[in-house]
Amino acid sequence: MAADSGQMNERRWGLYPWHGQSESERALVHPEDFERLKLLWPYCKVLKRLGEAAEQGFIVLRYGESTFRVRPELFQPVPPPAFDIGSAVRLRKDPERTGVIVAIYWHYKQARPFFLIRLGVKRSLNRYRAEELLPLAAPLSPCA
Template identity: 40%
Template sequence: MKKFINSWGLYPWFIEDGEYLIFPKDIESFKKLSPYGKVFRCIDEVDGYLVLKYGNETFRVKSDLYKIVDAPFFEIGCNVKLVKDNTQVGTIEEIQWHQKNKVPMYYISINGKQKSTRYFNEDLIAT
């Protein structure tokens, strides 16, 4: 049974957890991503691995560390406007998890420049 497909979750992996948890061909790109705190979408389960998507990248990981969270309102690549200034269109670049509040937080770019401000669901409007 493929119970994780179409779920959203966290994969709080550190190198100390063991490289065996990550598919060998994906280990270097997963390390570069620094997955801790990022919100992934599980798009498939294949040969004992979950296939996690983050933006345009996919990674195969064992399910051991995967923790399901509520789906974010927006996905990476979505265009959004700011609630307090809806004249500018931005693009979701990153989705991370706010551990204390247990909600997704977004980092966006406007005109190709990434903003340092973190935004939450109530701060953004889908375009």
């Protein structure tokens, strides 16, 4: 589809609000990927669209290290998140505290992503917005 490939850069991230409860929803997932996607439960998670799958009619989505082949009907593009899973970050309000992004969820009411991070060996219970985090590699700003 020409429109799809022309807008691919703008549509590389999105939501896949799949529950997998009905037969029609089960048919949206490649049979080899069904059990793994069911375990992930992608509803509210922000996934990266990698492109078309080798199998006709499927796209490839990635969440963390896992990839899944799904039908494109449920894919809903969203703006790219500021960070990806695995990105090293530090807290803006406490720059000495560093962590790693472990999950990206979509806040439907605010229409933006929020991040869960692992600080050291513990997963933080807090949800962070992009503006509350800085890339770990970024230098400290005296005005921050």
